[in-house]
Amino acid sequence: RKEVEQDPGPFNVPEGATVAFNCTYSNSASQSFFWYRQDCRKEPKLLMSVYSSGNEDGRFTAQLNRASQYISLLIRDSKLSDSATYLCAVPPGNTPLVFGKGTRLSVIA
Protein backbone atom coordinates (compact mmCIF):
# COMPACT_ATOMS: atom_id res chain seq x y z
CA ARG A 1 0.00 0.00 0.00
CA LYS A 2 1.35 3.41 -0.95
CA GLU A 3 1.92 5.87 1.91
CA VAL A 4 -0.74 8.28 0.68
CA GLU A 5 -3.25 7.52 -2.06
CA GLN A 6 -5.88 9.64 -3.75
CA ASP A 7 -8.31 9.08 -6.59
CA PRO A 8 -6.91 11.34 -9.35
CA GLY A 9 -10.37 12.14 -10.75
CA PRO A 10 -11.35 14.28 -12.47
CA PHE A 11 -14.53 14.87 -10.54
CA ASN A 12 -16.84 16.91 -12.76
CA VAL A 13 -19.74 18.34 -10.78
CA PRO A 14 -22.37 21.03 -11.43
CA GLU A 15 -22.44 24.25 -9.46
CA GLY A 16 -24.23 23.82 -6.16
CA ALA A 17 -23.46 20.13 -5.86
CA THR A 18 -21.86 18.44 -2.89
CA VAL A 19 -18.69 16.51 -3.62
CA ALA A 20 -16.39 14.44 -1.44
CA PHE A 21 -13.02 12.84 -1.97
CA ASN A 22 -11.00 10.50 0.17
CA CYS A 23 -7.34 10.07 0.89
CA THR A 24 -5.99 6.83 2.37
CA TYR A 25 -2.76 6.61 4.34
CA SER A 26 -0.70 3.61 5.41
CA ASN A 27 1.04 4.71 8.63
CA SER A 28 -1.24 4.32 11.63
CA ALA A 29 1.12 6.48 13.71
CA SER A 30 0.19 9.61 11.75
CA GLN A 31 -1.35 12.22 14.04
CA SER A 32 -2.06 15.24 11.86
CA PHE A 33 -3.39 15.55 8.37
CA PHE A 34 -3.72 18.35 5.87
CA TRP A 35 -5.62 19.27 2.74
CA TYR A 36 -3.95 21.59 0.25
CA ARG A 37 -5.46 23.25 -2.78
CA GLN A 38 -3.46 23.75 -5.97
CA ASP A 39 -4.78 25.90 -8.77
CA CYS A 40 -3.55 25.38 -12.30
CA ARG A 41 0.06 26.57 -12.69
CA LYS A 42 0.18 27.76 -9.06
CA GLU A 43 1.76 26.46 -5.89
CA PRO A 44 -0.14 24.33 -3.32
CA LYS A 45 -1.76 26.31 -0.54
CA LEU A 46 -2.98 24.99 2.80
CA LEU A 47 -6.75 24.58 2.86
CA MET A 48 -7.44 22.75 6.12
CA SER A 49 -5.74 20.90 8.95
CA VAL A 50 -7.22 17.85 10.67
CA TYR A 51 -5.86 16.92 14.07
CA SER A 52 -8.64 14.87 15.63
CA SER A 53 -11.95 13.68 14.32
CA GLY A 54 -12.60 16.52 11.91
CA ASN A 55 -12.66 20.17 11.05
CA GLU A 56 -15.21 22.44 9.40
CA ASP A 57 -14.67 25.78 7.69
CA GLY A 58 -17.66 27.22 5.90
CA ARG A 59 -18.56 24.97 2.97
CA PHE A 60 -15.57 22.71 3.60
CA THR A 61 -15.50 19.79 6.03
CA ALA A 62 -12.53 17.51 6.60
CA GLN A 63 -13.01 14.27 8.50
CA LEU A 64 -10.65 11.63 9.82
CA ASN A 65 -11.39 7.93 10.10
CA ARG A 66 -8.51 6.40 12.06
CA ALA A 67 -9.92 2.89 12.03
CA SER A 68 -9.98 2.76 8.24
CA GLN A 69 -7.01 5.12 7.86
CA TYR A 70 -8.48 7.71 5.57
CA ILE A 71 -9.33 11.38 5.58
CA SER A 72 -12.07 12.94 3.52
CA LEU A 73 -12.81 16.40 2.19
CA LEU A 74 -16.43 17.42 1.65
CA ILE A 75 -17.33 20.53 -0.31
CA ARG A 76 -20.92 21.71 -0.12
CA ASP A 77 -22.62 24.10 -2.55
CA SER A 78 -19.73 23.89 -5.03
CA LYS A 79 -18.65 27.10 -6.74
CA LEU A 80 -16.87 27.50 -10.08
CA SER A 81 -13.95 28.90 -8.08
CA ASP A 82 -13.57 25.58 -6.24
CA SER A 83 -12.16 24.04 -9.43
CA ALA A 84 -8.63 22.98 -8.54
CA THR A 85 -6.55 19.99 -7.56
CA TYR A 86 -6.84 18.95 -3.91
CA LEU A 87 -3.80 17.34 -2.33
CA CYS A 88 -3.80 15.52 0.96
CA ALA A 89 -0.64 15.49 3.08
CA VAL A 90 0.22 13.11 5.90
CA PRO A 91 3.32 12.93 8.09
CA PRO A 92 4.15 9.21 8.45
CA GLY A 93 5.43 9.59 11.98
CA ASN A 94 8.00 12.15 13.04
CA THR A 95 9.00 12.96 9.47
CA PRO A 96 8.13 15.46 6.75
CA LEU A 97 4.75 15.47 5.07
CA VAL A 98 4.07 12.96 2.32
CA PHE A 99 1.77 14.38 -0.35
CA GLY A 100 -0.78 12.50 -2.35
CA LYS A 101 -0.84 13.02 -6.11
CA GLY A 102 -4.04 15.03 -5.84
CA THR A 103 -7.66 14.83 -6.92
CA ARG A 104 -8.77 17.13 -9.71
CA LEU A 105 -12.13 18.85 -9.31
CA SER A 106 -13.96 20.70 -12.07
CA VAL A 107 -17.13 22.57 -11.14
CA ILE A 108 -19.26 23.18 -14.19
CA ALA A 109 -21.80 25.98 -14.72
Place this chain on the structure above:
Amino acid sequence: GAGVSQSPSNKVTEKGKDVELRCDPISGHTALYWYRQSLGQGLEFLIYFQGNSAPDKSGLPSDRFSAERTGGSVSTLTIQRTQQEDSAVYLCASSPEVSGGIQYFGAGTRLSVL
Protein backbone atom coordinates in the same frame (compact mmCIF):
# COMPACT_ATOMS: atom_id res chain seq x y z
CA GLY B 1 5.03 38.78 6.65
CA ALA B 2 6.91 37.66 3.56
CA GLY B 3 6.29 34.17 2.28
CA VAL B 4 8.66 31.77 0.58
CA SER B 5 10.42 33.50 -2.29
CA GLN B 6 11.85 31.71 -5.31
CA SER B 7 13.90 33.03 -8.19
CA PRO B 8 13.89 33.11 -11.09
CA SER B 9 10.21 32.54 -11.74
CA ASN B 10 11.01 31.22 -15.20
CA LYS B 11 14.23 29.84 -16.63
CA VAL B 12 14.88 28.73 -20.18
CA THR B 13 18.17 27.00 -20.82
CA GLU B 14 19.87 24.87 -23.42
CA LYS B 15 20.50 21.20 -22.95
CA GLY B 16 23.85 20.61 -21.28
CA LYS B 17 23.99 23.92 -19.41
CA ASP B 18 24.00 24.22 -15.62
CA VAL B 19 21.24 26.09 -13.78
CA GLU B 20 20.84 27.43 -10.25
CA LEU B 21 17.49 27.93 -8.61
CA ARG B 22 17.16 29.96 -5.44
CA CYS B 23 14.79 29.71 -2.48
CA ASP B 24 14.45 32.16 0.38
CA PRO B 25 12.31 30.57 3.11
CA ILE B 26 10.01 32.22 5.63
CA SER B 27 12.10 33.86 8.33
CA GLY B 28 12.55 31.59 11.34
CA HIS B 29 11.57 28.38 9.54
CA THR B 30 14.15 25.72 10.26
CA ALA B 31 13.07 23.20 7.63
CA LEU B 32 13.32 23.71 3.86
CA TYR B 33 12.18 21.37 1.10
CA TRP B 34 12.60 21.10 -2.65
CA TYR B 35 10.05 19.38 -4.89
CA ARG B 36 9.70 18.90 -8.61
CA GLN B 37 6.36 18.87 -10.41
CA SER B 38 5.99 17.90 -14.03
CA LEU B 39 2.93 19.03 -15.97
CA GLY B 40 -0.19 17.31 -14.68
CA GLN B 41 1.74 15.25 -12.15
CA GLY B 42 2.05 15.19 -8.37
CA LEU B 43 4.83 16.58 -6.20
CA GLU B 44 8.11 14.70 -6.42
CA PHE B 45 10.18 15.12 -3.25
CA LEU B 46 13.83 15.97 -3.93
CA ILE B 47 15.62 17.02 -0.74
CA TYR B 48 15.03 18.61 2.65
CA PHE B 49 17.15 20.50 5.15
CA GLN B 50 16.50 20.69 8.89
CA GLY B 51 18.60 23.16 10.87
CA ASN B 52 22.24 22.09 10.99
CA SER B 53 21.50 18.40 10.41
CA ALA B 54 22.72 16.61 7.29
CA PRO B 55 20.14 17.02 4.52
CA ASP B 56 17.95 14.15 3.38
CA LYS B 57 18.95 13.75 -0.26
CA SER B 58 17.00 10.57 -0.85
CA GLY B 59 14.77 12.07 -3.54
CA LEU B 60 17.44 13.52 -5.81
CA PRO B 61 17.01 11.75 -9.18
CA SER B 62 20.67 11.73 -10.21
CA ASP B 63 24.09 13.07 -9.25
CA ARG B 64 23.49 16.01 -11.58
CA PHE B 65 21.24 17.43 -8.89
CA SER B 66 22.61 19.04 -5.73
CA ALA B 67 21.43 21.56 -3.18
CA GLU B 68 22.95 23.72 -0.50
CA ARG B 69 21.54 25.76 2.32
CA THR B 70 23.82 28.49 3.56
CA GLY B 71 23.54 29.91 7.05
CA GLY B 72 20.38 27.97 7.69
CA SER B 73 18.39 30.25 5.42
CA VAL B 74 18.67 30.63 1.64
CA SER B 75 18.94 27.46 -0.43
CA THR B 76 20.21 26.88 -3.95
CA LEU B 77 19.27 23.88 -6.09
CA THR B 78 21.79 23.24 -8.84
CA ILE B 79 21.19 21.07 -11.87
CA GLN B 80 24.28 20.30 -13.90
CA ARG B 81 24.30 19.34 -17.59
CA THR B 82 20.56 19.84 -17.87
CA GLN B 83 18.49 17.39 -19.92
CA GLN B 84 15.10 17.91 -21.54
CA GLU B 85 13.49 15.62 -18.96
CA ASP B 86 14.54 18.10 -16.26
CA SER B 87 11.88 20.51 -17.57
CA ALA B 88 9.37 20.99 -14.76
CA VAL B 89 8.31 23.39 -12.04
CA TYR B 90 10.66 23.33 -9.08
CA LEU B 91 8.88 24.20 -5.84
CA CYS B 92 10.45 25.15 -2.56
CA ALA B 93 8.65 24.97 0.78
CA SER B 94 9.54 25.80 4.35
CA SER B 95 8.11 24.87 7.74
CA PRO B 96 8.82 25.78 11.34
CA GLU B 97 9.95 22.21 11.94
CA VAL B 98 10.31 18.97 10.01
CA SER B 99 8.20 16.61 12.05
CA GLY B 100 4.79 16.82 10.47
CA GLY B 101 4.86 20.60 10.27
CA ILE B 102 2.70 22.48 7.79
CA GLN B 103 4.69 23.39 4.71
CA TYR B 104 4.36 26.75 2.98
CA PHE B 105 5.24 26.85 -0.69
CA GLY B 106 6.89 29.39 -2.90
CA ALA B 107 5.50 30.15 -6.35
CA GLY B 108 8.08 27.92 -7.99
CA THR B 109 10.59 28.18 -10.80
CA ARG B 110 9.41 26.95 -14.20
CA LEU B 111 12.41 25.38 -15.92
CA SER B 112 12.40 24.72 -19.63
CA VAL B 113 15.33 22.85 -21.16
CA LEU B 114 15.47 23.21 -24.94
